Amino acid sequence: xxxxxxxxTAHNGLARGRVELLQFIRDRTAVIFTFAxxxxxLLLFGTIFGxxxxxxxxxxxxxxxxxxxxxxxxxxxxxxMGSGLAMDREDGTLKRLHGTPITSTAYLMGKLILxxxxxxxxxxxxxxxxxxxxxxxxxxxxHWVVFGWLFLLxxxxxxxxxxxxxxxxxxxxxxxxxxxxxLVALQFISGVxxxxxxxxxxxxxxxxxxxxxxWMSQGFRYVFLPDSMKVYEAAGQWELGxxxxxxxxxxxxxLVLCLVTFRWTEKDR
Amino acid sequence: MDVIEVSGLRKTYRGHDAVRGIDLxxxxxxxxxxxxxxxxxxxxxxxxxxxxxxxxxxxxxxLGEDPGTAGRVxxxxxxxxxxxxxxxxxxxxxxxxxxxxxxxxxxxxxxxxIDLVGLTEKSKARIRTLSGGQRRRVDxxxxxxxxxxxxxxxxxxxxxxxxxxxxxxxxxxxxxxxGTTILLTTHYLEEAEALADRLAVLSGGxxxxxxxxxxxxxxxxxxxxxxWRHGGVQHTEQVTDPTELIRKLVAEDADLTTLTVTRxxxxxxxxxxxxxxx
Numbered sequence: 001x002x003x004x005x006x007x008x009t010a011h012n013g014l015a016r017g018r019v020e021l022l023q024f025i026r027d028r029t030a031v032i033f034t035f036a037x038x039x040x041x042l043l044l045f046g047t048i049f050g051x052x053x054x055x056x057x058x059x060x061x062x063x064x065x066x067x068x069x070x071x072x073x074x075x076x077x078x079x080x081m082g083s084g085l086a087m088d089r090e091d092g093t094l095k096r097l098h099g100t101p102i103t104s105t106a107y108l109m110g111k112l113i114l115x116x117x118x119x120x121x122x123x124x125x126x127x128x129x130x131x132x133x134x135x136x137x138x139x140x141x142x143h144w145v146v147f148g149w150l151f152l153l154x155x156x157x158x159x160x161x162x163x164x165x166x167x168x169x170x171x172x173x174x175x176x177x178x179x180x181x182x183l184v185a186l187q188f189i190s191g192v193x194x195x196x197x198x199x200x201x202x203x204x205x206x207x208x209x210x211x212x213x214x215w216m217s218q219g220f221r222y223v224f225l226p227d228s229m230k231v232y233e234a235a236g237q238w239e240l241g242x243x244x245x246x247x248x249x250x251x252x253x254x255l256v257l258c259l260v261t262f263r264w265t266e267k268d269r
Numbered sequence: 270m271d272v273i274e275v276s277g278l279r280k281t282y283r284g285h286d287a288v289r290g291i292d293l294x295x296x297x298x299x300x301x302x303x304x305x306x307x308x309x310x311x312x313x314x315x316x317x318x319x320x321x322x323x324x325x326x327x328x329x330x331x332l333g334e335d336p337g338t339a340g341r342v343x344x345x346x347x348x349x350x351x352x353x354x355x356x357x358x359x360x361x362x363x364x365x366x367x368x369x370x371x372x373x374x375x376x377x378x379x380x381x382x383i384d385l386v387g388l389t390e391k392s393k394a395r396i397r398t399l400s401g402g403q404r405r406r407v408d409x410x411x412x413x414x415x416x417x418x419x420x421x422x423x424x425x426x427x428x429x430x431x432x433x434x435x436x437x438x439x440x441x442x443x444x445x446x447x448g449t450t451i452l453l454t455t456h457y458l459e460e461a462e463a464l465a466d467r468l469a470v471l472s473g474g475x476x477x478x479x480x481x482x483x484x485x486x487x488x489x490x491x492x493x494x495x496x497w498r499h500g501g502v503q504h505t506e507q508v509t510d511p512t513e514l515i516r517k518l519v520a521e522d523a524d525l526t527t528l529t530v531t532r533x534x535x536x537x538x539x540x541x542x543x544x545x546x547x
Contacts, residue, residue, distance in 0.1 A: 004374035006341055015371050019360065026359040026395075092354025096411065099319060099349030100372045101341040264321075 009106045016102075016110020021117060034080070034118065035125055038072040042129050045193070056228050065130030066224040067192045070217035072122040073154045077115045078183060081162030083175035084111060090172040098264040108163070108262075115159050123151070136224060143223045146240065150219040153247035157212050160254025167261035190214035196232035205234050212250045215243040270333060271296045272419050272450040273318060277327035280313050280474075287313045289474035290327065295452060295467075297418075300445050302461040303454045305471035306543055311454040312352065314471070315423050318452065319349050332419060345373055348417030350408050352424050358397035362388055365396060366410050373415035385443075386410045387436055401428040409437070413444065420444065422453045426460060438463050458535045472543045486538040498527040 024030060045068075046061030053060070088094045097107055130136040139147075162179070169175045189204050190213035191197035197205060197214070208214040214234075221229060222238040230238050273295035280288040288310040295301045303311045316322040318329060320336040320343075329336055334343050357365045366383060370376035377385075383392050386406040391399060396407060405425060412420060422441070426434045434457075441464055445451055455461055461468050462482045469479040470486070478486045492509040497518060508514050511530050518525065 006345055006374050007371060012372055015368060019357075019364070019368050022364070023357070023359045088356070091356045091358075092351055093356040095321065096349075096351060096354055096356055096369075098321060099344065099347070099351070099412075100369060100415065101345040102372045103341065 006101055009103050009109070012102050012106035013109030014113070016106055017113025020110045020114035024114060024118070034076060035122060038068055038075060038122065039125050039129055041071070042068045042126060043133070046134055053229065053232065056226065058225055058229055059134060061134040062130065062136045063195055063221065063225065063229070065126060065134055065136050066221045067195060067217040069123050069126050069220045069224075070154065070190075070213060071187060071192050072126050073119050073151070073216065074158050074183060074186075074213055076118045076122045077155050077158035078162040078165075079176070079179050080115055080118060081111060081159050082166045082169065082179045083172065084114075085163055085166035086169040086172040086175040089166075094264050104262060104264070108258075111163075112159060116155060119151070119155050130224070139223055146219070147223045149244065150216070150223065150247075153244065153251060154212070154216045154219075157247050157250040157254055160251060160258050161212075164254055164257030164261050167263075186211055186213040190217055191234075192217045197234050198232065209234075209246075212247055215246045219243045219247075272299075272332060273301075273452065274330040275314075275318070275328065278314065278317065278324055278329055279326035280310070280317060280322065281325040286474055288317075288324075291471075291474075291476055293469065293476070295450060297450055298445070298448050299466045300441070300451045300453065300464050302465035302468040303452070303471055304456065304458070304461050304468055304539060305454075306456065309471040309543075310474040311471055312423055315421055315452065315454055319347065319421050320344070345415060346418045348412040348415060348420040350412035350420070350422045350425055352427070354408060355404070359395060361393050361395055362399075362407055362410075363392045365407065366414055369411045370414045375416060376414050377416055379414070382410045382414045385413070385440060387440075402430060402433045405429065406433075406437070409440070413449075417449065419450045419452070422451060424454055424456065426455070426457065434460070458539055462535050470539060470542050478538075478542050482535060485535065486542050488533055488535070488538045492532075494531050496527075496529045496531075497523055497525065499523045 042064055045064045049060040049064070051060050052058060053063070094107075127138075131138065165179060165182075166175070169178055186208070187193050189200060189208040190211065191208070192213065194200065197208070200208075205214075218233055218238065219240070221233075222240065230236060233239070271294045273293060275291055275293040278288055278291040278293070279286070291310075291314060303314065305311050313322065317324045318331050318336050320339060323337050331339070332343060332346055336343075360368070362383060363379060367379045370379055370382075380389075380392070383389055386409050388403060388406055388410065391403060396404065399407065405428065409422075409425060412422070426437055429437060438460070441451065441453075453461075453464060465482060467479070467481055468485060469476045471477070480486070480488075492507060493511045494505060494507050495511050495514055496503065496505045498504070506514060515528070515530075518528070
């Protein structure tokens with residue numbers, strides 16, 4: 001054999017990302033549901049709860065806009081990844097790739113590219129609704145820096161957890177149902193749908209604090225709301241350091257779970 | 270060193286023995302067919318050799334490496350044609366072939382591969398819109414795009430119409446002529462007979478017979494049955510070599526319009542083999 005070189009993981013990963021995006025865009029139902037659902041929820045909540053928080057001049061719909069960004073990232077990253085992996089295992093995508101020289105890292109890179117592009121589009125869509133419909137002011141540069149690392153940590157943590165959870169999904173048809181259980185439960189206890197979070201019993205807040213969603217929604221409220229709104233948070237503070245710490249920890253937990261549970265085929269144990 | 274070397278291969282799923290000790294050698298350039306009824310262990314054996322499953326026991330060497338631990342370089346040298354994939358439905362044929370070609374160090378030109386499997390007219394069609402037989406041809410294209418030294422084909426022509434099957438056989442012969450070693454599973458006997466240099470019959474996780482299509486299960490030595498009518502009476506004789514008998518009949522001026530010479534078909538032999546071991 002000649003010394004022809006195997007294409008590298010980064011090269012293959014980019015090619016996977018391109019193909020993942022192409023397939024996603026061509027499945028029109030997926031496009032509509034993934035993007036329209038969080039935006040629709042935001043419009044509904046904003047219309048139903050139209051009041052302002054006393055003395056702050058901040059409307060409930062603006063708070064929802066900030067919190068729903070956390071939901072948008074969670075649903076995009078976690079569901080796209082969890083059900084996508086289950087689907088790839090079922091329709092032969094993974095088996096096909098495993099018969100070629102591609103690495104699992106390149107495959108996961110492709111998924112990560114898909115998730116990042118979708119999450120950026122999702123957040124843009126929610127911000128457009130917030131700004132155009134609810135007159136939410138956009139923050140200054142220092143807040144955008146926080147947005148940057150918060151977005152990055154959130155997407156990575158949710159994606160890795162999605163991969164890990166997909167190991168529990170035996171058939172792709174049940175993926176939506178299985179993945180939505182933790183998702184919806186966490187929305188309700190993490191201050192996304194119900195805010196101020198302090199309305200919840202304190203033990204429930206403690207439970208929510210173990211998971212990333214509470215910290216994501218709190219972080220995005222810091223980014224997009226005036227400083228005076230911090231009194232409505234569980235600690236009465238934005239707790240940026242703790243947000244970074246918890247999300248960082250979930251990235252590590254997710255990565256470990258991924259490495260332990262990822263396998264090319266479902267059948268072999 | 271043979272391309273595939275297997276001895277005492279076993280696979281157990283939760284106490285059920287799917288493969289119970291297989292010995293197999295396939296030299297370079299050979300087309301080898303594994304025949305057997307459903308559940309005989311064909312797919313399990315092939316998937317172990319492809320590196321998709323772990324074996325429970327025995328030795329396996331494919332292209333000189335253990336398929337259970339072989340890496341990327343090894344996988345660039347094999348080609349796998351999947352049996353029942355329906356992935357990449359929203360990509361076009363060209364997009365998918367080009368995508369997979371990009372994983373290999375020295376792939377065949379994309380258009381050439383698509384032409385080889387006879388899908389040039391469908392190259393811009395989404396894979397979702399293809400018929401079952403066309404879909405399988407995409408699988409073949411993806412299996413050969415990396416110029417494999419060894420190609421695995423697991424029941425490749427299931428769902429093909431007769432014309433597509435003939436066309437597919439021509440393709441396999443062309444690949445074999447280029448020197449590709451091919452391991453094929455099938456339950457179509459005429460397919461094994463048409464393509465294979467050698468074949469083995471699997472039944473209940475064991476190889477019950479091995480040989481060439483002409484000699485499998487003592488088929489070559491089984492002789493022929495000669496039948497003819499003479500004077501309104503049906504005659505039948507079982508002989509090792511029919512030449513002598515036919516010469517005699519010609520000399521006797523027998524009515525040869527009714528003459529038949531039959532050997533046991535591969536199917537007869539096969540059914541006897543798997544019947545004995547059921």
